[in-house]
Amino acid sequence: MENFITELYKKFLYSNISHDEFREMQHAINNSKDTELSDLLEEEWTESIFPGELGKKSKENIRAKLDFYIENDKKWIDKKRILQIAVVVIPLFIISTLFISKQYSIEEPNNFVVSVERGNKALVTLPDQSKVWMNSSSILEYKRGEKNTREVKLSGEAFFKVYKDKNHPFIVSMNNLQIEVLGTSFNAKARIGSDIIETSLVEGSIRLRSPDLSQDYYLKPNEKAIYSQSSKRVQIMHTDNELETAWKDNKLKFSSERFIDVMHMIEDWYGVKIICKCPEIENDLISGAFKDENLESTLEAIKIQYNIHYKRNRDTITIESNKYEN
Amino acid sequence: METDIIKSYIKELQKGSHKAFNVIYDMYADKLYGFLLAHTKSRQMSEDIVQDTFLKLWINRKTLSIDGSLQSFLYTISKHEMIDLFRSQINKVEFELYVEYIDEKNFDDNDIEKKLFYDDFLKALKLSKKLLSEKQLEIFELSKEKGKSIEEIATQLQISEQTVKNQLTTSLKKIRTQLSNMNILFLIIFEICFITQ
Numbered sequence: 001m002e003n004f005i006t007e008l009y010k011k012f013l014y015s016n017i018s019h020d021e022f023r024e025m026q027h028a029i030n031n032s033k034d035t036e037l038s039d040l041l042e043e044e045w046t047e048s049i050f051p052g053e054l055g056k057k058s059k060e061n062i063r064a065k066l067d068f069y070i071e072n073d074k075k076w077i078d079k080k081r082i083l084q085i086a087v088v089v090i091p092l093f094i095i096s097t098l099f100i101s102k103q104y105s106i107e108e109p110n111n112f113v114v115s116v117e118r119g120n121k122a123l124v125t126l127p128d129q130s131k132v133w134m135n136s137s138s139i140l141e142y143k144r145g146e147k148n149t150r151e152v153k154l155s156g157e158a159f160f161k162v163y164k165d166k167n168h169p170f171i172v173s174m175n176n177l178q179i180e181v182l183g184t185s186f187n188a189k190a191r192i193g194s195d196i197i198e199t200s201l202v203e204g205s206i207r208l209r210s211p212d213l214s215q216d217y218y219l220k221p222n223e224k225a226i227y228s229q230s231s232k233r234v235q236i237m238h239t240d241n242e243l244e245t246a247w248k249d250n251k252l253k254f255s256s257e258r259f260i261d262v263m264h265m266i267e268d269w270y271g272v273k274i275i276c277k278c279p280e281i282e283n284d285l286i287s288g289a290f291k292d293e294n295l296e297s298t299l300e301a302i303k304i305q306y307n308i309h310y311k312r313n314r315d316t317i318t319i320e321s322n323k324y325e326n
Numbered sequence: 327m328e329t330d331i332i333k334s335y336i337k338e339l340q341k342g343s344h345k346a347f348n349v350i351y352d353m354y355a356d357k358l359y360g361f362l363l364a365h366t367k368s369r370q371m372s373e374d375i376v377q378d379t380f381l382k383l384w385i386n387r388k389t390l391s392i393d394g395s396l397q398s399f400l401y402t403i404s405k406h407e408m409i410d411l412f413r414s415q416i417n418k419v420e421f422e423l424y425v426e427y428i429d430e431k432n433f434d435d436n437d438i439e440k441k442l443f444y445d446d447f448l449k450a451l452k453l454s455k456k457l458l459s460e461k462q463l464e465i466f467e468l469s470k471e472k473g474k475s476i477e478e479i480a481t482q483l484q485i486s487e488q489t490v491k492n493q494l495t496t497s498l499k500k501i502r503t504q505l506s507n508m509n510i511l512f513l514i515i516f517e518i519c520f521i522t523q
Contacts, residue, residue, distance in 0.1 A: 013364040013365065014364070015367070015428060017425065017429070018429050019422075019425055019426045019429040019430070022416075022422070022425045022426075022429075023422075025416070026416050026417065026422075029412075029413065029416065030413070030417070034406075034409055037409050037412070037413075038405050038409060041365075041401075041405065041408060041409065041412070042398075042401055042405070044361070044364075045361055045397070045401050046397070046398070046401075048361075049357060049360065050357075050360035050361055050363065050364040051360060052356075052359055052360035052363040052364070052372075053356050053359065053360070054355055054356055054359045054373070054376065058369075058373055059355060059356075061373075062355070062373060062376055062377045062380070063348070063351060065377060066347075066351070066377065066380055066381060066384070067344075069381060069384070070344055070347065070384055071344075073384070074342065074344070211406045211407065211410060
């Protein structure tokens, strides 16, 4: 950071800055990167002590809020263990509703975790009456915030039907990305290990934000936002919600998806492992729709259409292509 | 610079000791608050971030290194939030009005008004906005508080962009004049805040 900017910045910190100098500093800061700014601030943080005391009242106020959180958190750590064991082995394709508060006799739980294993799905009703359809291999953490905000953390895929309560925003966090909603339905996906976080809106409106994004994004119905965590970019496009949310109605649907991606979908869907010995067709785009089909008939259909053959050994399926045979 | 005592608090904190957390809060809360206040000039915002930072300290207590510095850890966990806030704060039109006001008044260092915070200034600004016509106020708020562009406001209110610009200029002029005449009022507001605290 250039010297004169540091000078202006210090003047600003001690409120000795003129209006013109302020504009100069503002301009310089708007043109600096976060890393430069971080160095500037860190130096001050390490070197200087600024006047200003919290004041007894504010200090104790904040302490009380922190205490409240920490005590709840500590209680929760114990409950979480029990719940994690208790919750959820849901038979394949049977979606059941969990009224968690009743079933596990914990009074109005402020926090809980639902995890759905591979090949399973679950429908969860949250204490605020919002409904969440969870796709396979997904984990949902629910937290009732301090001002009664409704906060969930999602890893995996889920469809949310959020109970309308305009005074208490409902926030879905997926890694560093937050979706804020009032009352609406939308699909959200953040698969473990994937760079991409997706969300598509069915009705209402939602806001996306992240400390990594310079602005908030708003979605309209039938739009889908794709957020890349590595490039920190959001792309918004039109989408077909029928396709996006088919999974929650037990429909395995894909349209012009890469063969290999579809195989991953099938792995998750049926909870099996697929080994693809077919590099030459991995990138072919394929489409299809299956409802309530078992694994065999799904594979048979793909086999006939795409000229593959497969071997099944319990939960492992090996696929080979016939493309270059004959 | 951190002594063995602090190290032992860090150890306890990692194990989930609420007591150690409280000691650390007592050690760093004021320093953090002063630092934030220097950047935001707002008591409320600074308090909020103090709370957030210590909450993050609790949540991330397990990633804290015993040999590292607690002071830099506190900075690391909240730097993104601080930088974002600092950036957005200095780019607010109301904030620039605040800087301008402080500058024009040219307080000397001992002057009590020197300590006028942004929070109090906003209250005064609210009063001076009463001078605006209904339309001017609507445009002013859409622009300055909701962050809409001139183009967006023109579309929303179905008026020309030039009209939006003119109205904004007039509003700003009115507010500036009013603020510079509000010296005494400020003192009163300031004292009310000060005494009732």
